[in-house]
Amino acid sequence: MSTLTATWDWLADPAHWSGDNGVWHRLLQHLLLTVVCLVLSCLLALPVALVLGHLGRGGALAVNISNAGRAVPTFAVLVLLLLTPVGNWGEGPTVVALVLFAVPPLLTNAYVGMRGVDRGVVQAARGMGMTGRQLMFHVELPLSLPLLMNGVRIAAVQLVATATIAALAGGGGLGRIITAGFNLASTPQVVAGALLVAVFALLVEGGFEIAERLGPAWARGGR
Amino acid sequence: MTAAPDDCLARNEWICGAYLSSRRGILLDAVVQHLQLTSLAVLIGLAVAVPLAVLARRWGWAAGPVLALTTILYTIPSLAMFSLLLPLYGLSATLVVAGLVLYSLTLLVRNLLAGLRAVPEETRQAARGLGYGPIRLLLTVELPLALPAAMAGLRIATVSAVSLVTVGAIVGYGGLGNLVYAGMNTYFKAQVLTASVLCVLIAIAADLLLLGVQRLITPWTRAARA
Numbered sequence: 001m002s003t004l005t006a007t008w009d010w011l012a013d014p015a016h017w018s019g020d021n022g023v024w025h026r027l028l029q030h031l032l033l034t035v036v037c038l039v040l041s042c043l044l045a046l047p048v049a050l051v052l053g054h055l056g057r058g059g060a061l062a063v064n065i066s067n068a069g070r071a072v073p074t075f076a077v078l079v080l081l082l083l084t085p086v087g088n089w090g091e092g093p094t095v096v097a098l099v100l101f102a103v104p105p106l107l108t109n110a111y112v113g114m115r116g117v118d119r120g121v122v123q124a125a126r127g128m129g130m131t132g133r134q135l136m137f138h139v140e141l142p143l144s145l146p147l148l149m150n151g152v153r154i155a156a157v158q159l160v161a162t163a164t165i166a167a168l169a170g171g172g173g174l175g176r177i178i179t180a181g182f183n184l185a186s187t188p189q190v191v192a193g194a195l196l197v198a199v200f201a202l203l204v205e206g207g208f209e210i211a212e213r214l215g216p217a218w219a220r221g222g223r
Numbered sequence: 224m225t226a227a228p229d230d231c232l233a234r235n236e237w238i239c240g241a242y243l244s245s246r247r248g249i250l251l252d253a254v255v256q257h258l259q260l261t262s263l264a265v266l267i268g269l270a271v272a273v274p275l276a277v278l279a280r281r282w283g284w285a286a287g288p289v290l291a292l293t294t295i296l297y298t299i300p301s302l303a304m305f306s307l308l309l310p311l312y313g314l315s316a317t318l319v320v321a322g323l324v325l326y327s328l329t330l331l332v333r334n335l336l337a338g339l340r341a342v343p344e345e346t347r348q349a350a351r352g353l354g355y356g357p358i359r360l361l362l363t364v365e366l367p368l369a370l371p372a373a374m375a376g377l378r379i380a381t382v383s384a385v386s387l388v389t390v391g392a393i394v395g396y397g398g399l400g401n402l403v404y405a406g407m408n409t410y411f412k413a414q415v416l417t418a419s420v421l422c423v424l425i426a427i428a429a430d431l432l433l434l435g436v437q438r439l440i441t442p443w444t445r446a447a448r449a
Contacts, residue, residue, distance in 0.1 A: 003310040067379075067382070067430075070379065070382050070383055070386065070426075071382050071385070071386060071423055071426035071427060071430070072386060072423055072426075073385075073386040073387075073388075073389040073390075073400070073403075073419065073422050073423075074386070074389075074390075075389045075390055075392070075400060075403060075404075076389055076399075076400070076403050076415070076418065076419035076422060077419070079403050079404075079406065079407040079415050079419075080415055080416065080419055082407060083407070083410060083412050083415060157298055160300060161300035161301060161302075162300075164300040164301075164302045164303060165300070165301065165302050165390060167302070168302065168390070168392070168393060168404070169407060175300075175302055175303075178302055178303065178306050178393075179393070181306075182393060182394075187309055187310055190306045190309050191306060191307060191309060191310060193303075193306065194302075194303040194304075194306035194307045194309075195303075195307070197299075197300055197302070197303035197306075198298075198299045198300070198303045198304075198307065201298050201299055201300055201303070202295065202298055202299070205294075205298045
């Protein structure tokens with residue numbers, strides 16, 4: 001396979017790894033975008049989901065927002081944002097789009113987790129005189145943690161994928177290696193970039209998998 | 224300065240009736256390509272997923288590897304997936320369809336398997352007691368009972384495919400995504416918005432259509448809920 005060897009040659013060339021368009025810089029951008037946006041979306045989505053789940057309100061919204069998020073093409077949202085004033089703002093469109101697509105799985109999973117807590121346990125806690133706040137933080141939150149963490153994992157994988165597509169709309173990250181490869185009509189570069197992205201995504205997924213296995217038993221999902 | 228026509232196209236507005244009427248042919252072609260790529264991918268995905276799920280159900284040891292493989296495929300970002308297929312298919316519609324098939328496989332296999340596993344053992348035994356062979360059991364008892372879960376997977380897979388087709392614009396076969404891509408390069412706001420909205424509308428229409436089909440072919444679920 002000539003493409004395979006050419007791809008290997010591309011990856012083995014140290015010139016492709018250094019500099020502003022090099023792999024290391026793009027990898028760092030990708031990682032930074034993913035982490036920053038994951039933290040941002042958690043800060044946005046989790047408090048809302050926990051409060052809604054605790055109160056048992058807004059369930060239809062929290063559950064359906066995930067389905068709606070799936071129907072909206074990431075690429076189209078990125079381009080729409082690029083053409084709005086947000087587009088003049090450097091990585092603005094990428095960050096906004098990333099957060100927009102990471103919020104739905106977080107919201108849905110955390111909400112479902114909160115509502116899935118055994119009602120008997122909740123009533124027992126109330127019977128012991130727990131206040132609403134104590135109930136939320138000491139009973140419902142720990143018990144819903146497996147689903148909540150599953151949401152974080154889905155969101156993280158989604159973020160990696162969305163950050164890749166952002167390259168189509170001029171955003172930074174590993175996807176730029178792929179789009180640059182297409183512009184140069186260089187199949188080895190396209191494949192090399194795709195391999196890097198795939199490995200990165202699988203490492204993120206694998207990292208969550210390992211964290212889940214090493215975590216305390218009560219925080220493990222029954223998947 | 225020559226007087227440019229002062230319509231919404233010249234002013235580059237987001238919502239533009241003149242765009243709709245003057246580019247009707249382009250829009251229609253893009254919609255048709257979008258529908259073709261999506262339906263082809265989902266149908267092929269379904270044709271591959273059903274035997275995979277049935278085999279994974281029959282032989283317990285196969286379930287783990289099958290699910291792991293489809294999960295790995297689903298984790299790979301769409302742009303990377305299309306790019307990895309480039310040496311195999313070149314810049315073609317086949318590449319986009321193949322990428323979409325791999326994605327829909329995950330959702331379809333997972334849901335089909337969950338549906339098959341949820342068939343109560345008593346039901347299976349009752350059918351066996353009535354003299355059903357394994358094939359008749361599968362076709363007339365297990366698969367129909369797995370239909371609601373399978374249809375749920377099919378709906379998710381279809382909606383995802385509709386939105387993922389747009390990424391195919393990178394190889395020139397992205398349906399409405401092509402219009403978004405071209406519109407991005409020329410800052411053509413009306414084209415980007417129109418194509419995006421059409422894409423969401425297709426996804427919603429496909430979802431509702433499949434929901435209708437689901438109600439038609441699984442009347443017993445409605446009776447149970449009422």
